[in-house]
Amino acid sequence: MTHIDKSDPASVVENVSRRAWLKGVVASGSLIVAASALPRGAMAAWKTGADAMPHGTVSDPHVFVAIDKDGIVTIVAHRSEMGTGSKTSLPMVVADEMSADWSRCRVVQAPGDEVKYGNQDTDGSRSLRHFVQPMRQCGAAARLMLEMAAAKRLGVDVSEVEAINHEVVHRHSGRSFGFGELAADAAALPTPAPDQIRLKDPNSFRYIGTGSVPIVDLFGITTGTATYGADVRLPGMKYAVILRPPVLGSKVKSVDGSAAMKIRGVEKVMEVKGWDWPAKFQPLGGVAVIARNTGIAIKGRDALKVVWTESPHAVYDSDTFREEMLATSRKPGKTVRNEGDIDAAMKSAARVVSAEYYVPQFAHAPMEPPVATAWVHDGMAEVWAPVQSPGGTHDDLCKTLGLAYDKVKVNVTLLGGAFGRKSKCDFALEAALLSQALNAPVRVQWTREDDIQHDFYHAPAVERIEAALDGSNKVIGWRHRNVAPTLFSTFMPDPKYQQPLEYSMGQVDLPFEIANIRCEVGEAAAHSRIGWFRSVRNVPNTFATQCFVAELAHELGRDPKEMLLELIGAPRIVDPRKTTVDLWNYGDPFETYPIDTGRVRGVVELVAEKAGWGRNLPAGHGMGIAVQRCFLSYVATVVEVAVDDKGKISVPRVDTAIDCGFFVNPERIVSQIEGAAIMGLTVAKHSAVTFKNGVAQQGNFNDYPVVRIDEAPRVTNVHIVQNGWDVPSSGVGEPATAPFAPAFCNAIFAATQKRIRSLPVGDQISL
Amino acid sequence: MITLSVNGQEHSYDGDPSLPLLWFLRDEAGLPGTKFGCGEALCGACTVHVNGEAVRSCAVQMSDAAGKTVVTIEGLDPHGNHPVQRAWRAVNVPQCGFCQAGQIMQAAALLKQTPNPTDEQIHTAMAGNICRCGCYQRIEAAVRTAATGV
Numbered sequence A: 001m002t003h004i005d006k007s008d009p010a011s012v013v014e015n016v017s018r019r020a021w022l023k024g025v026v027a028s029g030s031l032i033v034a035a036s037a038l039p040r041g042a043m044a045a046w047k048t049g050a051d052a053m054p055h056g057t058v059s060d061p062h063v064f065v066a067i068d069k070d071g072i073v074t075i076v077a078h079r080s081e082m083g084t085g086s087k088t089s090l091p092m093v094v095a096d097e098m099s100a101d102w103s104r105c106r107v108v109q110a111p112g113d114e115v116k117y118g119n120q121d122t123d124g125s126r127s128l129r130h131f132v133q134p135m136r137q138c139g140a141a142a143r144l145m146l147e148m149a150a151a152k153r154l155g156v157d158v159s160e161v162e163a164i165n166h167e168v169v170h171r172h173s174g175r176s177f178g179f180g181e182l183a184a185d186a187a188a189l190p191t192p193a194p195d196q197i198r199l200k201d202p203n204s205f206r207y208i209g210t211g212s213v214p215i216v217d218l219f220g221i222t223t224g225t226a227t228y229g230a231d232v233r234l235p236g237m238k239y240a241v242i243l244r245p246p247v248l249g250s251k252v253k254s255v256d257g258s259a260a261m262k263i264r265g266v267e268k269v270m271e272v273k274g275w276d277w278p279a280k281f282q283p284l285g286g287v288a289v290i291a292r293n294t295g296i297a298i299k300g301r302d303a304l305k306v307v308w309t310e311s312p313h314a315v316y317d318s319d320t321f322r323e324e325m326l327a328t329s330r331k332p333g334k335t336v337r338n339e340g341d342i343d344a345a346m347k348s349a350a351r352v353v354s355a356e357y358y359v360p361q362f363a364h365a366p367m368e369p370p371v372a373t374a375w376v377h378d379g380m381a382e383v384w385a386p387v388q389s390p391g392g393t394h395d396d397l398c399k400t401l402g403l404a405y406d407k408v409k410v411n412v413t414l415l416g417g418a419f420g421r422k423s424k425c426d427f428a429l430e431a432a433l434l435s436q437a438l439n440a441p442v443r444v445q446w447t448r449e450d451d452i453q454h455d456f457y458h459a460p461a462v463e464r465i466e467a468a469l470d471g472s473n474k475v476i477g478w479r480h481r482n483v484a485p486t487l488f489s490t491f492m493p494d495p496k497y498q499q500p501l502e503y504s505m506g507q508v509d510l511p512f513e514i515a516n517i518r519c520e521v522g523e524a525a526a527h528s529r530i531g532w533f534r535s536v537r538n539v540p541n542t543f544a545t546q547c548f549v550a551e552l553a554h555e556l557g558r559d560p561k562e563m564l565l566e567l568i569g570a571p572r573i574v575d576p577r578k579t580t581v582d583l584w585n586y587g588d589p590f591e592t593y594p595i596d597t598g599r600v601r602g603v604v605e606l607v608a609e610k611a612g613w614g615r616n617l618p619a620g621h622g623m624g625i626a627v628q629r630c631f632l633s634y635v636a637t638v639v640e641v642a643v644d645d646k647g648k649i650s651v652p653r654v655d656t657a658i659d660c661g662f663f664v665n666p667e668r669i670v671s672q673i674e675g676a677a678i679m680g681l682t683v684a685k686h687s688a689v690t691f692k693n694g695v696a697q698q699g700n701f702n703d704y705p706v707v708r709i710d711e712a713p714r715v716t717n718v719h720i721v722q723n724g725w726d727v728p729s730s731g732v733g734e735p736a737t738a739p740f741a742p743a744f745c746n747a748i749f750a751a752t753q754k755r756i757r758s759l760p761v762g763d764q765i766s767l
Numbered sequence B: 001m002i003t004l005s006v007n008g009q010e011h012s013y014d015g016d017p018s019l020p021l022l023w024f025l026r027d028e029a030g031l032p033g034t035k036f037g038c039g040e041a042l043c044g045a046c047t048v049h050v051n052g053e054a055v056r057s058c059a060v061q062m063s064d065a066a067g068k069t070v071v072t073i074e075g076l077d078p079h080g081n082h083p084v085q086r087a088w089r090a091v092n093v094p095q096c097g098f099c100q101a102g103q104i105m106q107a108a109a110l111l112k113q114t115p116n117p118t119d120e121q122i123h124t125a126m127a128g129n130i131c132r133c134g135c136y137q138r139i140e141a142a143v144r145t146a147a148t149g150v
C-alpha cells in the first residue's frame, strides 16, 4: 500500500495526481473549480457564516475525492491540522457519506488554494462547524456518482442500486462492483445537481459520532516520520535565524557581524526588511544569520552586535500599564451594550458589590516554534510551513513578493501546535524574503526566545464588574467595564478600543437575566503585537464574570452553582442585538446560533451532577464552577483543587460538560477538552509575559513555565451532550479553555477563603 | 573529525564541535524526528538515547557525542512497533504530536530501567517533557499500558 501521507508534501501532490481519477484533485496550480460545482451553501440544513468567509465553501467531489482502480479512495483535507483532529474528522465525514470503508481511504493535505477548496482559515473553532455540511454533501454526491456508474453498467435505474461498504450493490440481483471498478466511469460524470443528492440517515453512519477512528497521522507521529514545519529539507537549503528588534517599532541602526562571521559554519550576516507598524502579519525585520545548520546559525546570532533605533514603544512597562488600565476602568468608558437604566439601578440599589480583575499578557508558546521553508526562484515561490491560514499565507506571499496567484504555492505541513499563533504568517514571509535575497531555498527557524519575545500576544486586560442589589438581594443591575489593547491594532493605526469581535466574546453576550445591564470598553494603546489565543477574549471575560458570580454568592451566603443558575434565569433566548453595538456572533447567523439559556443551564446542571457538586471533600479541598457560551458551544467546568499546608495547589479532578451540537468525532472532543484543562491550568497558574522598557522579560520555559505532567489535573472527565443532526454543530477547539481559570480560582476560594482576582495565581496563596 | 553511531549507522561530522547533537541529527544527518522545542534542556522535545540513556540532544555537544551510540525515534524499533509506540497508538495519545517523539523516547528509557513504575515514578521521569497540547492524562495511561504489555 502506498503511504502517501508520510512523504514530503511535494511528492504527495505528485503521487496523488498521478493516481487520481477525478481530474483536478490536488493538482497544483489549478485555479478553476469544476463548472458543475454545487452551488455554494446548497442543501444546508442550517445556515452558517461559512459562505461569508473568503471563498466560502466548496463541496464538489471533483475537488475533494479521488479513487484509483484498486479502490483506494483519496480524500483531501483542506483545513490545517494543529492537533484538533480535523484532518481526520472532515475526510471521515466524506467517507461515511459515500459509504467508503475507512481502511481503504487515504487523506492528503491540500496546499493553500481557497479558490479551489473554499476557505482554509483554520481558526475560530470553525472547521467542523462550517464544513460538516459541505463534506456530507461532497460524500453524498460522490456516492451518487458511483451508483450512477454502476446503474449504467447494469442498465438499471439508479434507484435499484446502493453503495454499501466500498461497493455498489444491485439490490435485486446481488451483483456488485467495487469502487475501484467504477472509478473511471464515475469520474467522467458531472457533479449531480443538489436536488438529486440524498444525504444519509444519520442513524446509518458508520464512523460519524462513534469516536472509533484514530487520527490519520498516528503512526507517523509515533515513529517520528510525520512532517512538521521544520522537517522539509531541500537540496542546497540554507539555515537561518533572525535577530528581531527587541522593542516593537525599532529598526536596525548598525550591525557588527564580524564575530559571528568568525564562527565555523556561519555563511552570511544580512539585514532583513521589516514593516512599519501596524503591519498585519508582515515581518518585524532585523538581522539574519545564515549557516550550514540551525545550531551554528543560533551561535552566530549570539555573537552579533546590533544597535537599534529608538522606538516610542520603549515606554511600555507592564506594571505601569496595568495601573493605567485600572484607572481607565474606574471611569466611564464607551458603551457597547445598554439595557434598562444602569444609573438608576445603581442609585436605587440597597448595596453595590464590585470587583476588579486582571489577566496579564501572555504568549501562545506552541511546542513547535514558528518555522518555515521557502524557495523563491524563476518568478515563482514555494513555501512549506505550519500555517493555520494557507490561503491567507498564499495571498500575503503574492502581495509581498509581487507574484501572481498561480506563481505561489503554499504546502501545509502538520502544525506542532498553534493556538492562534500560526494564523499569522510572518515567519513564512521571512523565509520567502530571505530565499529571494539569497537565491536559494531557506529555512527560517524561530527559537523559543524568539517565540515568547516576539509573539502576537494575548492582550492584557482589566475587568471591573459592579452589581446593584435590591433590598431582597436580587441583582438588578450589572455594569462590566473591560479595558484591553485591541487585536485590531495589528491591522489599523491606533484603533483605541476593543471591537465587536472582542467584546462579543463573553462581555456583551452575557446570558444573565438582569434588568439593567451596561457593558463598556475603555481606551488602551498597544505597545506589542496583539493577536488571538485559544478562546480569545473569552479568557479574561469569563474569568471576570464567573469569578464575580462566585463572589456574589459568597457575599449573599449562597451556593455558587445556585447563584449562577439564578442569574442565568429561565430557559429562553437572550437577544442582545438590539442593545449592543454590532453584536458579533462568531461570524454565524444568530438565527442558527442564538444565545440559549436552556443550554447554558443544561451544561451547568450536567457538570454539577457528574462532578458531584456539593459532595463532602477532604480538608484543604474545594470545588469551583464556571460556564461560558464560547464559539457558539456551551461549556461548563467544575474544578476540584487540593491546597496543602504550604499553599501548594494541586488538581485532583476536573469535569467539563460541553454542548457543541451535532458532533462528528467524540474521541477528539474529549482530547481537546483534556488539553484545554491543561492549557487552562497553565493560564491560571503560570502565564505572564511582562515588559520593561518595551522589552519582553521572559524567554523560555524556565521563566515562562507551562504545566507539566506532575502538576496536571489527575483526571479530567468529559461529558458531551448528545445531539441529533437538528442541532447545528458548534466549536470545540477553543471553548473549554475559557471556564477553567475561573472554576479553578473559585475552587481555591472554596478551599482557602482566598480570592484570586489577578492572574496568574503564581505563589499568591503560598504560605 | 567526530564520529558517532546513530541508529546503528556510522556518521561523521567535521564542523564546530560545540554544535548541539540535536542540530546534527536534524539538519546534517537528515533525521528530523527529533524535535526542537526550547534549546535549553527545558522541554524534552529533543530527547534521544545516548548509550542507552535518555538525554536532551539540545544540551549535548558534538564533542561529547563523539564515539557514542545514539538512538533516535526513527531507530527505536525497525517497524515502529516498540511497546511504547504501540501503547501510544492504543491510547490515542497525540494531539498535534510534536512533543511525542521526545515523550516516547523518555518513556522507553524509563521502562527499560523501571519496568513497572509507580505514578510518582512516571511523573518524575516524564516531568521534563512538556506537552503544550496537554496529553498528560493519556501519556500516563500509555506508559502504564506499555508497562503491562499491549
Ligand code: FES
Pocket (backbone or CB within 6 Å): B035, B036, B037, B038, B039, B040, B041, B042, B043, B044, B045, B046, B047, B056, B057, B058, B059
Ligand atoms: S529542545 Fe532540548 S529540551 Fe527542549
Ligand code: FES
Pocket (backbone or CB within 6 Å): A083, A367, A416, A417, B094, B095, B096, B097, B098, B099, B100, B130, B131, B132, B133, B134, B135
Ligand atoms: S501533542 Fe502537541 S505538544 Fe504534545
